[in-house]
Amino acid sequence: MAKSNKPALFTCLSPALLHLYDVKSSIVVIIDVLRATSTISTALANGAKSIVPVDSVAECIRIGRQIDAVTAGERDGKIAEGLQHGNSPFEYPQEFIAKKTLVLTTTNGTRLLHMALEKGAKEIVTGAFANLSAVCAHVSKKNLPVILACAAWKDKANFEDTLFAGAVIDAVGDRFSIHCDASQMAHIMYSLAKQDLFEFMKSKNASHYHRLTGFGLEKDIKHCLTIDTAPVLPIYNDGKLIKGTI
Amino acid sequence: MAKSNKPALFTCLSPALLHLYDVKSSIVVIIDVLRATSTISTALANGAKSIVPVDSVAECIRIGRQIDAVTAGERDGKIAEGLQHGNSPFEYPQEFIAKKTLVLTTTNGTRLLHMALEKGAKEIVTGAFANLSAVCAHVSKKNLPVILACAAWKDKANFEDTLFAGAVIDAVGDRFSIHCDASQMAHIMYSLAKQDLFEFMKSKNASHYHRLTGFGLEKDIKHCLTIDTAPVLPIYNDGKLIKGTI
Numbered sequence: 089m090a091k092s093n094k095p096a097l098f099t100c101l102s103p104a105l106l107h108l109y110d111v112k113s114s115i116v117v118i119i120d121v122l123r124a125t126s127t128i129s130t131a132l133a134n135g136a137k138s139i140v141p142v143d144s145v146a147e148c149i150r151i152g153r154q155i156d157a158v159t160a161g162e163r164d165g166k167i168a169e170g171l172q173h174g175n176s177p178f179e180y181p182q183e184f185i186a187k188k189t190l191v192l193t194t195t196n197g198t199r200l201l202h203m204a205l206e207k208g209a210k211e212i213v214t215g216a217f218a219n220l221s222a223v224c225a226h227v228s229k230k231n232l233p234v235i236l237a238c239a240a241w242k243d244k245a246n247f248e249d250t251l252f253a254g255a256v257i258d259a260v261g262d263r264f265s266i267h268c269d270a271s272q273m274a275h276i277m278y279s280l281a282k283q284d285l286f287e288f289m290k291s292k293n294a295s296h297y298h299r300l301t302g303f304g305l306e307k308d309i310k311h312c313l314t315i316d317t318a319p320v321l322p323i324y325n326d327g328k329l330i331k332g333t334i
Numbered sequence: 335m336a337k338s339n340k341p342a343l344f345t346c347l348s349p350a351l352l353h354l355y356d357v358k359s360s361i362v363v364i365i366d367v368l369r370a371t372s373t374i375s376t377a378l379a380n381g382a383k384s385i386v387p388v389d390s391v392a393e394c395i396r397i398g399r400q401i402d403a404v405t406a407g408e409r410d411g412k413i414a415e416g417l418q419h420g421n422s423p424f425e426y427p428q429e430f431i432a433k434k435t436l437v438l439t440t441t442n443g444t445r446l447l448h449m450a451l452e453k454g455a456k457e458i459v460t461g462a463f464a465n466l467s468a469v470c471a472h473v474s475k476k477n478l479p480v481i482l483a484c485a486a487w488k489d490k491a492n493f494e495d496t497l498f499a500g501a502v503i504d505a506v507g508d509r510f511s512i513h514c515d516a517s518q519m520a521h522i523m524y525s526l527a528k529q530d531l532f533e534f535m536k537s538k539n540a541s542h543y544h545r546l547t548g549f550g551l552e553k554d555i556k557h558c559l560t561i562d563t564a565p566v567l568p569i570y571n572d573g574k575l576i577k578g579t580i
Contacts, residue, residue, distance in 0.1 A: 101491060104350055108489050243354050245347060245491075246515045269492045272538050273523060280522065292518050 097264035099236045099253040099271040101245040103200045109235050111207040115227055117215040117256070118204065120197025120239035121248040122296050123175045125216040125322075126312040128192070128329055130177035133218075133318035135186030138328040141198040145170055148193040158185070161193035165303055168193065176308050177218070177318070189328075196239035201324065204237060212324035213332065217252060217285070217313055222321040222334050224259045234264065236271070247277070247294040248313070251285060254278025255315075285313040343510035345482045345499040345517040347491040349446045355481050357453040361473055363461040363502070364450065366443025366485035367494040368542050369421045371462040371568075372558040373406075374438070374575060376423035379465075379564035381432030384574040387444040391416055394439040404431070407439035411545055414439065422554050423464070423564070435574075442485035447570065450483060458570035459578065463498060463531070463559055468567040468580050470505045480510065482517070493523070493540040494559070497531060500524025501561075531559040 098109050119125060128139050142148045145161060145168045152159035152172075160173035167174040175194055192198060197214075204212050210232065215223040227234050236256055238249035254274035257266065261275065281288035286309065289297040300309055311317065323332030344355050365371060374385050388394050391407060391414045398405035398418075406419035413420040421440055438444060443460075450458050456478065461469040473480050482502055484495035500520035503512065507521065527534035532555065535543045546555055557563065569578030 101347060102351060104354070105348060105489060108350070241515075243351065244514070244516065245519070247519070250515075250519065267539075267541050267544070268490070269487075269496075269541050270490065272540070273491070273493070273496065273519065276523065276526065276538065277519060280526075292522065293513075294518070295513050295515050298513070 092265040094263060094265040095231055095233045097234045097236070097261065097266050097271060098268045099238070099274050101238050101250060101270050102240045102243045103203055104243040106203055106207065106237060110233065111204060111209050111235065113210055114233040114235045115211045115213065115230060116204040116209040116235045116237050117213055117223055117227070118197060118201045118237055118239065119215050119249045119252050120194065120200070121216045121252050121312050122300060123177065123308060123312055124192070124194040124197030124239065125214040126218045127175055127177045127180060128214050128322050129216055129219040129318035129320055131180040131185050131190050132322050132329070132331045133320045134180055134182040136180070137187055137189050138330045139322065140189060140191045140328045141201050142191060142193045143199050143202045145193055148191050152191045155189060157189035157191045159191050163195055165299055177311055178308065196241060200237060200239045214322040214329060215252060215256065217255065217315050218318040219320055220255055220315050222319050224256055225334050226321050226332070228260045228263050241296060246296050247289055247292065248296060250274045251278050251281055258282070286310050289313065338511040340509060340511040341477055341479045343480045343482070343507065343512050343517060344514045345484070345520050347484050347496060347516050348486040348489045349449055350489040352449055352453065352483060356479065357450060357455050357481065359456055360479040360481045361457045361459065361476060362450040362455040362481045362483050363459055363469055363473070364443060364447045364483055364485065365461050365495045365498050366440065366446070367462045367498050367558055368546060369423065369554060369558055370438070370440040370443030370485065371460040372464045373421055373423045373426060374460050374568050375462055375465040375564035375566055377426040377431050377436050378568050378575070378577045379566045380426055380428040382426070383433055383435050384576045385568065386435060386437045386574045387447050388437060388439045389445050389448045391439055394437050398437045401435060403435035403437045405437050409441055411549055423557055424554065442487060446483060446485045460568040460575060461498060461502065463501065463561050464564040465566055466501055466561050468565050470502055471580050472567050472578070474506045474509050487542060492542050493535055493538065494542060496520045497524050497527055532556050535559065
């Protein structure tokens with residue numbers, strides 16, 4: 089295997105595996121396609137001032153009061169008790185969210201973001217199909233090691249986050265040195281799925297597809313699997329996610 | 335999703351995820367294709383009396399002396415210092431291993447076996463392509479929940495163990511209730527790879543393929559990716575793996 093000067097890229101399939109990677113040197117791309125990171129991109133693209141990711145419902149309520157912000161979040165796919173809004177990108181159109189701050193807590197995505205923060209990530213951005221091209225442009229330009237960190241579902245690997253990792257690798261993988269079977273597997277999966285991500289999730293009996301369609305959220309899934317609907321780069325800075333320069 | 339009376343089947347992609355599964359109720363299939371569980375099957379098929387899996391080199395040496403057994407094991411793909419033999423199935427032909435006890439320690443496989451043991455697994459067997467049909471016959475017959483537990487490489491998911499999980503699912507998945515994206519992904523990967531597992535590993539730049547070919551072990555890899563070369567069922571009982579009844 090020839091040594092390469094390209095930066096390394098890894099895919100971390102579950103938050104429970106994050107400790108295996110060199111978080112401190114890397115851009116960590118937090119991936120929670122259904123639906124936290126899709127919603128984060130959408131809210132910022134629709135003019136939200138910033139998004140404050142918090143890891144508990146209590147914290148969400150407390151900060152929401154303190155800074156007069158919109159509080160939102162889910163636990164197990166439903167709006168968490170005590171919060172105003174849920175985790176659907178459709179809840180955040182421009183006429184509602186523009187110039188507002190959103191305080192958000194979710195089962196998997198915001199928890200993973202805090203884990204990356206605690207481990208001293210060099211930079212944290214969020215990725216979803218909604219902002220695929222923005223993420224790809226950013227990580228290509230920076231020339232730093234990258235960890236594609238899947239939020240998964242309660243630490244179990246899932247299709248949609250793995251597929252997004254594969255989509256990034258499909259687009260810009262050749263700019264990185266990839267010696268990581270999880271990345272290769274993600275890329276293979278995406279190559280099979282990319283013609284129709286929704287049909288793929290449906291036909292492969294994806295667990296999250298079933299969980300969310302059970303709540304009547306097929307429309308959300310379709311939207312979250314559509315590429316570049318919210319072409320912004322959410323970047324973490326001083327406690328909040330703001331729109332970064334691409 | 336209709337409820338099913340079939341037992342559940344899960345694929346655990348890394349030892350670091352084992353705590354997510356209901357180990358106590360399940361048959362845990364320990365999978366370390368390159369090369370621990372391939373070698374375990376081979377040694378038992380070639381007449382070894384039993385295999386004592388231990389989790390440290392020191393323990394391997396101590397027990398080897400105590401019971402006058404063959405000591406073997408690797409760390410990072412090479413024979414560990416102080417042990418007599420390595421982790422290659424070719425080291426255990428019938429003329430050498432028949433009627434002997436093998437005390438074995440490996441980087442990933444024997445460690446995972448001890449984790450499953452500590453978590454109180456209902457039953458522990460080992461699986462590799464060498465004994466694929468035996469594993470499939472056994473788990474089909476038992477009608478119990480199954481965890482296909484990949485030993486991975488230092489907790490990072492790998493191709494070969496994931497592919498073996500996919501092979502089991504390909505053969506007997508319809509007898510189980512599978513709501514597990516990792517299992518679906520493993521099955522998809524195996525469906526792509528099954529025509530020529532070796533070529534697949536090579537062409538997909540599998541990390542372990544590169545690690546072992548770097549040590550001149552291409553022959554080992556080919557052998558370990560061949561189906562049913564050692565058609566036995568290693569089953570854990572009272573401190574050792576013995577040939578189970580299929």
